[in-house]
Structures are given as C-alpha cells and as structure tokens.
Amino acid sequence: MVVTKGEMIEYSDISGCYTLRPTSTHIWRILQKFFEPEIEKMEVEECYFELFVSNKSLQKEKDHIQGFAPEVAWVTRSGDSDLENPIAIRPTSETIIYPKFSKWIRGHRDLPKKVYQYCNVVRWELSNPTPFIRCREFLWQEGHTAHATKEEADIEVLQILELYRRLYEEYLAVPVIKGKKSELEKFAGGLYTTTVEAFIPNTGRSVQGATSHCLGQNFAKMFEVKFEDEKGEKALAWQNSWGYSIRMIGVMVMVHSDDKGLVMPPKVSAVQVIVINVPHNDSDVNRKIENACLETVEALCAMGIRVKQDPRDNYTPGWKYAHWEMKGVPLRIEIGSRDLENKQVRTVRRDNGAKVNVPMAGLADTVKVMLDDIQQSMFLVAKDKRDACVQVIKTWDEFIEALGQKKLILAPWCDEEEVEKHVKAKTKEESGACKTLCSPIDQPEMPEGTLCFASGKPAKKWTYWGRSY
Ligand code: 87F
Numbered sequence: 001m002v003v004t005k006g007e008m009i010e011y012s013d014i015s016g017c018y019t020l021r022p023t024s025t026h027i028w029r030i031l032q033k034f035f036e037p038e039i040e041k042m043e044v045e046e047c048y049f050e051l052f053v054s055n056k057s058l059q060k061e062k063d064h065i066q067g068f069a070p071e072v073a074w075v076t077r078s079g080d081s082d083l084e085n086p087i088a089i090r091p092t093s094e095t096i097i098y099p100k101f102s103k104w105i106r107g108h109r110d111l112p113k114k115v116y117q118y119c120n121v122v123r124w125e126l127s128n129p130t131p132f133i134r135c136r137e138f139l140w141q142e143g144h145t146a147h148a149t150k151e152e153a154d155i156e157v158l159q160i161l162e163l164y165r166r167l168y169e170e171y172l173a174v175p176v177i178k179g180k181k182s183e184l185e186k187f188a189g190g191l192y193t194t195t196v197e198a199f200i201p202n203t204g205r206s207v208q209g210a211t212s213h214c215l216g217q218n219f220a221k222m223f224e225v226k227f228e229d230e231k232g233e234k235a236l237a238w239q240n241s242w243g244y245s246i247r248m249i250g251v252m253v254m255v256h257s258d259d260k261g262l263v264m265p266p267k268v269s270a271v272q273v274i275v276i277n278v279p280h281n282d283s284d285v286n287r288k289i290e291n292a293c294l295e296t297v298e299a300l301c302a303m304g305i306r307v308k309q310d311p312r313d314n315y316t317p318g319w320k321y322a323h324w325e326m327k328g329v330p331l332r333i334e335i336g337s338r339d340l341e342n343k344q345v346r347t348v349r350r351d352n353g354a355k356v357n358v359p360m361a362g363l364a365d366t367v368k369v370m371l372d373d374i375q376q377s378m379f380l381v382a383k384d385k386r387d388a389c390v391q392v393i394k395t396w397d398e399f400i401e402a403l404g405q406k407k408l409i410l411a412p413w414c415d416e417e418e419v420e421k422h423v424k425a426k427t428k429e430e431s432g433a434c435k436t437l438c439s440p441i442d443q444p445e446m447p448e449g450t451l452c453f454a455s456g457k458p459a460k461k462w463t464y465w466g467r468s469y
Contacts (some may be wrong), residue, residue: 001131002254006262006327008132016129016136020246024132027249028139031167032118035141035244038110038163042156044114044143049096051119052087059097062224064189065095071123073136084204089122094189094241097144097155100221107228109150116143132250133469134205140245146225146237150216151239157194157212158441160242164196164210167244170363172252173265174198174380175386177207177437177464184420190241191216197437197464200254201385204406207251207469210244247291255382256351262328263350265378266371273300273367274324275309278317278336285337292335295364296345303364305371325350330374332368351378355370399465400455403434405426410444412459414452423454423465439465 002056003009010019020028058065058072065072068091076086090096097115105113115351118141125134132138143160147153161178168174176196186193196209201359219225220236229235240263256263266272277293280286293309293334310320317334324332334346344357347367351374358366391407393399413436427434439461450459 001442002064002257002261003131004325006253008249008253008262012020014136016125016134018131018135020139021269022250024246025108027268028246031171031248031267031277033242034171035163035167039116039143039160042114042159043112044116044145045179046221047115047117048119049090049093049100051090053090053096054087054095057099058088061095061189061219064187067188068123071125073122073124073379074182089121091115091121091123093119093121093142096217097220099226101144101146101225101237101239101419103222105146105225105227108230108382111148111237112144112145112152114145116141130469131252132253137244138246140243142243143330145240147239148227148229148235148237150214150238153214153240156240157214157242160212161196161210161441162241164212164242164244167248168196168198168251168317168441169207169379171265171267172248173267173375173382174209174252175379175383177438177440178438178442179464181438182415182463183213184385184417184437185436186347187211187213187215187452189218190214191218194441198251198255199386199389199408200251200467200469201389202254202304204389204408204467205469206408206464206466207247207254208437209248209251210242212242213240215239222305229336234379256378257328260322261326262377263329266330266375269330270306271308271324271327271329272305272371273307273331273333274320274329275307275333275335276317276324276338277311277322278334279313280337282337284293286339286427287338288334289337292340292345293439296333296360297433298357299364300367301393303368305364305367321348331370333367347376351381360365380404394450395453403466408437409434410440410462410464411452411453412446414455414457415439415440415460415463416452416455416457419455419457422447433464434467436469437466439463 007021008024071091074086122137131365168176176198190213192214194212198209200204217236219239226234227235240337275293275296295305297309319461330350332348340406343360346356348355389408392410424433444462
C-alpha cells in the first residue's frame with residue numbers, strides 16, 4: 001500500500017483509524033495556510049466548537065439525521081458507571097453550532113455571521129474503510145455562515161467552491177469539475193449542494209472532493225436562527241455550510257501515484273528535493289562529494305526550497321533512489337565524482353523520470369524553475385488523462401458501453417429523480433451502482449430537441465454520471 005510504504009499513514013488497531021505521519025500532516029498544513037487567509041478576507045472567523053453533542057440537540061435535526069444515525073458514535077460510560085444520558089461525538093457540527101447562532105444573532109446588524117473550524121469528526125463507517133478516503137475519525141475544515149438574504153448566501157457558496165477548486169488544482173495538481181448535486185445526491189438538510197468532483201482514471205471511479213451547501217432556511221427554522229430586519233420584523237436567516245477533509249490528500253495520492261510509489265506535487269511536498277551522494281573509493285574524493293552535497297543543501301535552503309540530504313552510509317545509492325521515489329519526492333539530485341569534475345549535478349524528476357545535468361553555478365535558480373515546471377506538468381498530465389476518460393453520450397446503449405469502459409460519462413438528462421433511481425437500479429452489480437456525480441456549473445450548449453439518454457424526455461441539463469467512492 002503506497003500510503004504506508006510512502007510513510008504517510010500508520011494503521012491503528014481500530015479499523016478505519018489512522019495515524020497521519022509528518023508527510024501527510026505537512027500537506028494538511030499547507031492547504032490550511034492557503035485557505036485560512038482567503039476565508040479571513042471574506043470575514044469568516046475562527047472558532048472552536050466542542051467535540052460532544054447532547055442527544056437532545058442531535059435529535060433536533062432528526063428528519064435528515066435519520067439516514068446518518070447508524071454512523072453516529074456515542075459515549076455511554078465513564079469508568080465503571082453508565083452515563084445517565086449518553087452523549088454523541090460530533091459527526092459534523094450543525095447541531096452544536098446553530099443553537100449558538102440562535103443566541104448570537106438578534107438583529108440584522110449581527111449578520112452576516114461567519115465561522116469556521118479545523119477539527120476532527122467521527123463517523124462510524126461500516127463499509128470498507130480506506131485511508132484518507134473513508135475513515136472513522138478524520139480531520140476536516142467546516143464553515144458555517146448565516147446571512148440576511150438568499151442572494152448573499154448564493155454568492156458565498158460559489159466563492160467557497162472556487163477556493164476548493166484552487167486547493168485541488170493549484171496545490172494538489174488534481175483537476176476537478178465544479179458542479180451541482182442532484183436532488184437525490186444533495187445534503188438532505190439543505191436547499192442545494194455544490195461540489196468539486198475528481199476522477200481516478202485507474203479505477204474509473206469519481207470522488208466527491210469537497211462540498212459547499214446552501215442550507216436555505218431549514219436549519220434556521222429548526223434552531224430558531226432568527227433576526228429582526230430593518231422594518232423590525234422577525235425573519236429567518238439564510239444559512240450555508242461548507243467543508244473539505246483529509247480526503248483531499250487521498251485523492252491526490254490516487255491521481256498521481258505510479259508503480260514506484262507516491263508522486264508529490266512540489267507545492268505540498270514536505271521534502272521537495274533530496275540530495276544523494278554517490279560514494280567513491282578514494283576518501284579524499286568522497287569528502288569533496290560530501291562537501292558539495294552540503295553546499296547544495298545550503299544553497300537551495302537559502303532560496304526557500306525544502307531540501308534534505310540522505311548521507312546514510314549503510315545504504316547504497318540505488319536503495320536510496322528507490323526509497324525517496326517511494327516517498328514521492330519531486331526532484332532528486334545526485335552528486336558523484338564525475339559531477340564534481342564537471343562542476344555539475346545530476347537531477348532526476350520523479351514525475352517523468354527525466355534526467356538532466358545542471359551546472360552548480362546558479363543551481364538554486366534552476367531548481368526553482370524545475371519545481372514550478374513539475375507542478376504545472378503534473379496538473380496538465382492529470383488533466384489530459386482525466387479528459388481522455390470523459391465520454392459524451394446521447395443514448396442508453398452508448399451509456400452502458402461507456403460505463404463498461406470505466407468512463408466519466410457526460411449525458412443529457414431530464415433531471416427527474418425517478419429516472420435517476422431507475423438508472424441506479426439498472427446498473428447495480430458487483431462494482432456498485434452508477435449515479436449522478438454533478439451537473440457542471442459551466443453547462444455545455446444543449447441543442448434544441450436534445451432528449452434524455454435514459455427516459456427519452458426533453459433533456460434539461462448536462463450531467464456527469466459514473467461510479468464513485
Ligand atoms: C453522519 C452522521 C451524522 C454527513 C453525517 O457537508 C450527520 C451527518 O449531517 C451529516 N454525515 N452529514 C452531512 C454534513 C453536511 C455538512 N456539514 C458541514 C458538510 C460540510 C461541513
């Protein structure tokens with residue numbers, strides 16, 4: 001498994017629970033360092049909300065909690081005694097935060113109210129736990145906001161979605177599609193759900209990358225998030241919630257890894273460059289090689305490049321190459337006696353294996369350019385691969401054929417729930433049912449008279465279909 005061999009994850013003795021090792025934690029932190037200032041510009045404020053939620057609060061939203069109830073974990077005992085009232089561990093924080101909103105929001109001047117937190121949540125998944133993708137405890141960011149008008153809430157939903165797209169595309173080099181979920185697939189408690197969807201070509205499966213919901217006034221009704229408007233009348237707030245989790249890291253791993261292990265995009269990689277000395281029989285030459293390695297590390301470090309050397313003499317260079325390749329380090333620098341003579345180093349790119357000799361003079365500048373190029377090219381390669389899997393279809397037969405070829409299917413659809421359920425049922429077999437992924441926000445043109453591929457009724461929108469994680 002690449003995430004254990006690549007030293008991102010350590011398994012625990014509880015199924016679905018994992019230790020995040022420094023390599024993963026570093027990625028998580030970099031994503032946060034981009035995201036936090038962006039939402040703070042939007043005046044979203046950081047808070048910390050408690051881990052536990054009472055049964056009473058949780059039950060307040062029981063209408064849509066119903067489907068999720070089997071996943072809620074409970075504390076029922078302390079020491080030897082049973083708790084009189086068991087308490088739940090947050091699976092998400094709506095039922096913790098909205099009672100506070102109800103207290104904090106009185107008049108229109110208290111709006112908008114915007115908070116976020118980075119924290120852990122627990123969902124007791126019963127089906128195949130997968131590191132990063134489906135965990136019982138995971139880290140996430142959740143944002144919760146309340147607005148005076150729907151228009152204002154609508155704008156924010158898409159602003160956040162755009163930030164999620166940038167996290168994927170600019171940091172993780174993973175192409176995503178911005179779209180809207182169908183009525184069947186949306187968060188049941190909300191008005192509508194937007195998503196960034198990624199695709200894993202190797203398995204032909206899609207994955208919901210992050211979501212931004214407009215909750216409408218449903219939660220405001222349940223939790224009495226009300227305010228007095230300018231006319232002195234009581235009105236319900238319009239709410240949004242949005243989140244991304246460590247699943248992002250899992251998507252990055254699945255999109256870029258190859259048979260040698262992880263491939264890290266330079267922007268998020270804890271180690272961007274690994275320097276390896278190629279030893280020589282002559283100890284004098286050896287000392288010079290080691291010095292050249294040290295100087296290289298210092299020069300790159302001074303340019304803000306995250307560089308490390310592996311001077312261990314109990315491993316061969318070949319072993320070290322494989323080791324750092326497994327960990328996905330974007331660029332390797334090898335220095336041997338011939339490199340010294342030629343005043344150069346040998347560079348090897350992790351993403352495409354390209355080997356180039358680079359002069360020692362101005363090395364740090366060259367490396368900077370190379371890392372930028374790796375970042376760019378990883379995104380473009382991933383995008384080409386993803387695009388090559390997209391299949392536009394018009395008929396049921398074309399749909400079934402494309403599904404068999406593990407494609408990401410774009411089809412004209414009538415947008416009727418019954419039809420979606422029917423497609424799901426008809427495609428249900430060992431690899432799981434095919435469902436709607438999203439209707440892209442950028443809709444391709446729909447020629448007059450286009451019919452739904454599944455029902456033959458007039459098509460209303462282009463929608464992506466496929467199997468998903
Ligand atoms: C599991 C157990 C209980 C998902 C759950 O998407 C409740 C839930 O409400 C639950 N799994 N959800 C939906 C979460 C909605 C929303 N929360 C804030 C997000 C983003 C962050």
